[in-house]
Amino acid sequence: MLDITLLVFDRITALDALGPYEVLRRVPEARVRFAAPGLPTPVRDDGALVIQPHVAWEDVERTDVLLVPGGFGVRPLREDEAFLAHLRTLHETTRFTASVCTGALLLGAAGLLEGAPATTHWAYLDALAEYGATPREERVVEHGKILTGAGVSAGIDLALGLAARLADEATAQAIQLGIEYDPAPPFDAGAPGKAPAEVRAAAEARLAAGR
Amino acid sequence: MLDITLLVFDRITALDALGPYEVLRRVPEARVRFAAPGLPTPVRDDGALVIQPHVAWEDVERTDVLLVPGGFGVRPLREDEAFLAHLRTLHETTRFTASVCTGALLLGAAGLLEGAPATTHWAYLDALAEYGATPREERVVEHGKILTGAGVSAGIDLALGLAARLADEATAQAIQLGIEYDPAPPFDAGAPGKAPAEVRAAAEARLAAGR
Numbered sequence: 121m122l123d124i125t126l127l128v129f130d131r132i133t134a135l136d137a138l139g140p141y142e143v144l145r146r147v148p149e150a151r152v153r154f155a156a157p158g159l160p161t162p163v164r165d166d167g168a169l170v171i172q173p174h175v176a177w178e179d180v181e182r183t184d185v186l187l188v189p190g191g192f193g194v195r196p197l198r199e200d201e202a203f204l205a206h207l208r209t210l211h212e213t214t215r216f217t218a219s220v221c222t223g224a225l226l227l228g229a230a231g232l233l234e235g236a237p238a239t240t241h242w243a244y245l246d247a248l249a250e251y252g253a254t255p256r257e258e259r260v261v262e263h264g265k266i267l268t269g270a271g272v273s274a275g276i277d278l279a280l281g282l283a284a285r286l287a288d289e290a291t292a293q294a295i296q297l298g299i300e301y302d303p304a305p306p307f308d309a310g311a312p313g314k315a316p317a318e319v320r321a322a323a324e325a326r327l328a329a330g331r
Numbered sequence: 332m333l334d335i336t337l338l339v340f341d342r343i344t345a346l347d348a349l350g351p352y353e354v355l356r357r358v359p360e361a362r363v364r365f366a367a368p369g370l371p372t373p374v375r376d377d378g379a380l381v382i383q384p385h386v387a388w389e390d391v392e393r394t395d396v397l398l399v400p401g402g403f404g405v406r407p408l409r410e411d412e413a414f415l416a417h418l419r420t421l422h423e424t425t426r427f428t429a430s431v432c433t434g435a436l437l438l439g440a441a442g443l444l445e446g447a448p449a450t451t452h453w454a455y456l457d458a459l460a461e462y463g464a465t466p467r468e469e470r471v472v473e474h475g476k477i478l479t480g481a482g483v484s485a486g487i488d489l490a491l492g493l494a495a496r497l498a499d500e501a502t503a504q505a506i507q508l509g510i511e512y513d514p515a516p517p518f519d520a521g522a523p524g525k526a527p528a529e530v531r532a533a534a535e536a537r538l539a540a541g542r
Contacts, residue, residue, distance in 0.1 A: 135353035135510065138380070142346035142483065145378035146542070152379045162383065167356035168363045169349070172373065172381040221511075242511060259515040271511025272353065273487065281517040293520035294533035299346065300432075300453060300482025302521030303514035304470040306492040309504035310513030322505035331357070 122286060124152045125183035125210075127223070128173055131193030134165045135272050136220040140187055143279035146295045147286050155180050157203055166192060166331070178206060184215045185286070189275070190222030190241065192330055198229040208232070216282060218267040220275035227266065228253055236263045241271035242312045243327050273310075276301065333497060335363045336394035336421075338434075339384055342404030345376045346483050347431040351398055354490035357506045358497050366391050368414055377403060377542070389417060395426045396497070400486070401433030401452065403541055409440040419443065427493060429478040431486035438477065439464055447474045452482035453523045454538055484521075487512065 124144050126137045137154075145152045156163050156173035163171050188207070197203050207230040211217045219227050224240035227233050228251025238253040238261050239245070245255040260278045261268045269278035280301070284292035309315040315323070335355050337348045348365075356363045367374050367384035374382050399418070408414050418441040422428045430438050435451035438444050439462025449464040449472050450456070456466040471489045472479045480489035491512070495503035520526040526534070 133353070134349060138345060138349045141378070141380065142344070146537075154379065167352070168365065168385065169352065170383040172383070174379065242508075259513070260517075270513075271509075273510050273512040273514065276484065277515050277517060284517065289518065290527075290530055290533065293518050293526055293530040294537065296516060296518055296520045297453075297523065297526045297530055297534040298482075298537055299484050300521055301484040301514075301516055302470070302481075302525065303484065303512075303516065304488050305507060305512055305514065306471075306488060306495070307500065307504050307507055310507045310511055312508065314513065315504060315508045316501075319501055319504040319508055322501065323508040326357075326505065326509055 121151045122147065122149045122185070123183045124150050124185040124187070125155050125180055126152065126187045127177065127189060128154045128156050128163050128171050129193045129197060130163045131191050132163060132165050132171070132189055133191035133221060133272055134169045134171070136189030136191060136223060136275050137187065139273060139276040140220060140279035142299060143276060143283055143295055144185070146298065147283050148291065157197065157200070177203070180210060182213045183210060185282070186210055186214050186217045188219040188223035188226050190220060190225070194222045194225055197226055204230040214265065216265050216267060216285070218269070218278060218282060220269040220278060221271045224248055224268045225251070227268070232266065236266065237261050238263065238268040239270050240268065243324065332362045333358065333360045333396070334394045335361050335396040335398070336366050336391055337363065337398045338388065338400060339365045339367050339374050339382050340404045340408060341374045342402050343374060343376050343382070343400055344402035344432060344483055345380045345382070347400030347402060347434060347486050348398065350484060350487040351431060351490035353510060354487060354494055354506055355396070357509065358494050359502065368408065388414070391421060393424045394421060396493070397421055397425050397428045399430040399434035399437050401431060401436070405433045405436055408437055415441040425476065427476050427478060427496070429480070429489060429493060431480040431489060432482045435459055435479045436462070438479070443477065447477065448472050449474065449479040450481050451479065454535065
């Protein structure tokens with residue numbers, strides 16, 4: 121078995137975890153579990169979604185793959201020393217430790233990105249630098265066994281690359297075809313350098329308002 | 332308020348619903364609810380995810396937007412006359428009725444695609460024709476107020492186009508930038524015409540095995 125653990129928490133951005141989930145659960149031999157800090161009681165995103173974890177974060181003793189998503193709920197966890205200590209412990213024996221979006225700030229707060237190239241949601245690249253990481257405006261950054269992805273939807277791209285490393289490229293491609301991931305966004309506004317200034321301002325205002 | 336109802340059911344493909352969810356919950360004034368046939372008790376996908384619905388499908392009296400996802404759980408629902416009758420009733424007063432992946436087969440079974448161009452997961456285009464629809468190998472097909480999307484991940488593209496119609500293009504673009512949807516798949520195997528033959532065979536074998 122290949123143990124894959126996805127961290128979940130209150131105020132998670134659901135797609136950060138569930139995009140990769142839909143890819144990683146298709147990797148041969150994968151056993152995917154959601155782990156929540158505290159008791160394994162349901163967590164809630166900023167919308168209408170409730171996720172039922174399988175295990176308490178503190179009870180995960182080791183995992184082959186650890187995926188750390190982002191969301192506004194990252195803020196309290198960044199200052200939770202017990203949480204960060206357990207993240208460091210798990211990371212010691214993972215094959216891969218990955219983050220999506222502001223999940224990278226948790227890797228940073230745990231001291232795992234010191235001197236490492238890494239990425240996160242475009243609006244938080246400066247915050248990443250505060251943890252000693254070298255921010256990269258890239259979709260996915262690999263540094264040894266640490267993979268960091270850009271904002272939210274980047275987790276799907278990250279997970280496909282990870283699937284190829286956990287299995288092989290043909291398997292990852294079969295998964296990609298299975299989820300028909302041949303993206304065709306109706307607009308070309310998905311990166312800060314591509315969006316009109318007023319669209320970027322609107323997106324920043326949403327984030328500042330915690331939405 | 333803008334009522335958005337996402338159908339959920341056992342053996343749903345989670346990303347079919349949760350990709351669009353992450354977009355649509357950001358539309359101004361949106362109230363998103365998950366509705367499950369039967370009692371509003373948790374449903375389970377083919378992996379490790381449990382989704383808690385807010386309301387029983389039969390208790391939804393009307394909704395502005397109805398989104399019908401796919402998955403292997405579509406099979407029993409295609410033959411559930413009470414379910415299909417309620418789908419027809421809700422569709423009468425929606426502003427938009429949308430499907431992702433094999434959710435289109437439910438629209439078809441309800442008689443909503445008779446003579447209409449529509450799409451679904453690439454492996455199920457023939458099944459769609461059996462309901463009188465004209466299958467299109469496109470990412471998203473719009474036909475009046477009915478929007479159908481291709482497999483799984485196409486729901487994100489569909490939802491961004493829908494967000495533009497529910498609000499406006501600038502809002503949809505701000506949502507796209509918020510979820511940093513600037514996709515960069517590591518492989519170009521996401522459509523049947525792009526994947527190597529052996530990858531397509533592997534993907535078809537997975538589907539045939541119900542995985």
